[in-house]
Amino acid sequence: xxxxxxxxxxxxxxxxxxxxxxxxxxxxxxxxxxxxxxxxxxxxxxxxxxxxxxxxxxxxxxxxxxxxxxxxxxxxxxxxxxxxxxxxxxxxxxxxxxxxxxxxxxxxxxxxxxxxxxxxxxxxxxxxxxxxxxxxxxxxxxxxxxxxxxxxxxxxxxxxxxxxxxxxxxxxxxxxxxxxxxxxxxxxxxxxxxxxxxxxxxxx
Amino acid sequence: xxxxxxxxxxxxxxxxxxxxxxxxxxxxxxxxxxxxxxxxxxxxxxxxxxxxxxxxxxxxxxxxxxxxxxxxxxxxxxxxxxxxxxxxxxxxxxxxxxxxxxxxxxxxxxxxxxxxxxxxxxxxxxxxxxxxxxxxxxxxxxxxxxxxxxxxxxxxxxxxxxxxxx
Numbered sequence: 001x002x003x004x005x006x007x008x009x010x011x012x013x014x015x016x017x018x019x020x021x022x023x024x025x026x027x028x029x030x031x032x033x034x035x036x037x038x039x040x041x042x043x044x045x046x047x048x049x050x051x052x053x054x055x056x057x058x059x060x061x062x063x064x065x066x067x068x069x070x071x072x073x074x075x076x077x078x079x080x081x082x083x084x085x086x087x088x089x090x091x092x093x094x095x096x097x098x099x100x101x102x103x104x105x106x107x108x109x110x111x112x113x114x115x116x117x118x119x120x121x122x123x124x125x126x127x128x129x130x131x132x133x134x135x136x137x138x139x140x141x142x143x144x145x146x147x148x149x150x151x152x153x154x155x156x157x158x159x160x161x162x163x164x165x166x167x168x169x170x171x172x173x174x175x176x177x178x179x180x181x182x183x184x185x186x187x188x189x190x191x192x193x194x195x196x197x198x199x200x201x202x203x204x
Numbered sequence: 205x206x207x208x209x210x211x212x213x214x215x216x217x218x219x220x221x222x223x224x225x226x227x228x229x230x231x232x233x234x235x236x237x238x239x240x241x242x243x244x245x246x247x248x249x250x251x252x253x254x255x256x257x258x259x260x261x262x263x264x265x266x267x268x269x270x271x272x273x274x275x276x277x278x279x280x281x282x283x284x285x286x287x288x289x290x291x292x293x294x295x296x297x298x299x300x301x302x303x304x305x306x307x308x309x310x311x312x313x314x315x316x317x318x319x320x321x322x323x324x325x326x327x328x329x330x331x332x333x334x335x336x337x338x339x340x341x342x343x344x345x346x347x348x349x350x351x352x353x354x355x356x357x358x359x360x361x362x363x364x365x366x367x368x369x370x
Contacts, residue, residue, distance in 0.1 A: 063363055068307060142307040146363045149238020150346025153222060154306040157241065157262050157317050 007203075011196050013042045015127050016169045016186070022123035027116070031100065033175060039184075041170040050152060050166055054085075054183070063088040065110075066151040067117030068142040071125060073191065074135055080192050082121045082138070083155065083185040085148065086113060093178040110143060117141040120184065132195040215354075220244070220259045223273035227256040227285045231354040236302075239347045241318035243275070243302035243325055246349075247282055247334070248356040249291035255353035256282045260302075262317070263324030275324045279332065298334050299358045299370055300325055301349050303341045318342065338370035 016039045024037040045053040064085045071080040086094060095104050098112040121138035128136050144151060169184040188196075216232040222242060226234055234257035236244040245258045258278040265274035272278040283296065303318040303325075322341045329336055340347075340360050350359040360368040 144306045144308065144344075146240065146306050146346035147238040147348065150240030150304070150306055150363065152240075153238060153242050153261070154240035154304075154317070156222070 005200075007200050008193070008196050009042070009044060011131065011199060012044075012167050012186070012188075013039075015124065015131060016042055016167070016184070018127035018131065019120065019124035020169075020171060022126055023120045026119050026123060030115075030119070031098065033100070035097065036172070036174050038172045038174075039169045040172065043168045043170075045166045045168050046164055047156065047166060050156075050168075053168060054148060054152070062148050063145060064148045064151060065091075065113055065145045066143070067113055068144075068155060069117055069121040070139045071121070071136045072139060074137070076137075079136065079189050081155065081185075081187040082117075082124055083187070084113075084117055084120060085151070085183040085185070087181070088145070090180045090182075093180045094173075097173060097175055097178045097180060114141050114143050117143075124186070128192070128195075132192070132199060134192075134195050220257045222259055223261050223271070223278075225256060225258040225272050225278055225282045225285065227254065227282070227289055228353050229254045229289055231352075234351040234353065236349045236351075239302040239349060240304055240306045241302075241321060243300060243318070243321040243341065244349050244351075245275075245279060245282070245325055245329070246299045246301075246351045246358055247279075247286060247296050248299070248353075249286060249295040250297060250356060251295045252291055253353065253356075254286050254289050254291040255351055255356065256286045257349075257351050258282045260321060260325065263320045275321065275328055279325070279328050283332070283334075296334055297337045298329050299338045299351075299356075300329075300336060301340045301347060301358060301360050301370065304343045304345055304347065306344060306346060308344055340368055340370050 020037045020039045024035055027035045064087055067084045069082045070078045073079045095109050096102055125136040125138055167186040171182050171184050173180045173182055217235055218226050219235045220226045230253050236259045243260050247256045260275045260278050261273045264276050270277045272281055303322040305318045346363040348361045358370045
């Protein structure tokens, strides 16, 4: 795959921002309170460097919760993946953010995080549809809690076949009293990158 | 990746990153962190106390390039490296760990890569005539693996805090 140019990075950032905006709106509607989701930082990381990139944020042996969604096109082919990591030590803040109470129930939190994965991936798909004029359908999310490296590695073989780059969004999920940093990884394959390049060609 | 080495009470600890192999002699600890579907193969020359660890990502590669990401390249390369250090082929035994399926409820075929890794590693070791003396494979939890070359023991630390010695 070609390296990602400045323009492409801009589009990807924009995708992240639009997606996050949509997601925050849907989330606020669902919960009935205002939730903000901002994406202050976007990085492009090559797959072989993903460990180092994550280690700025997390320790390799940290336990995290991960939600994994694959994005399919109309022919039901996988064209990209979204992967969201929640640091385990944020489970209290996430509970109060998403469930509005302080009773920590692992089962409820898990289901809330999966729903968040659903919302985020659908919002991302909508943003892609708007911006790139292509239709993407998210699959039902997979969920696991484990070492951060183990989670990454379990999807790495598949990703490595299709793409060299991971777009890493460092996002903040917050309401008036809590703030949680989450990592959203977007892994587009060649098909999505092609759409982005098409857009670039139209602009230039 | 992890190239850091640390000293713990005079014993060197080497972190073996994904797709890497490392060999050491007499003492020292070889560590593979965050094994999910990846599998690690620890080879040990019991007489000369030479240990090697491979952190394998995928089962087979058809390419000729000797990329230790793949089991069929990693294991022969590891044996070769150990022989360079003075290990004897007939003394070498193997312990394997890893190959979990972290995402439980996914139907996607590729997430079963752990099983394929286990199968491939067993096949390759059998072909090379290396006996597997202990294993801790499969399951749904991630592992950190510590291979103590001084005595050939392997500590498997699960992500839920459980420890297993093999």
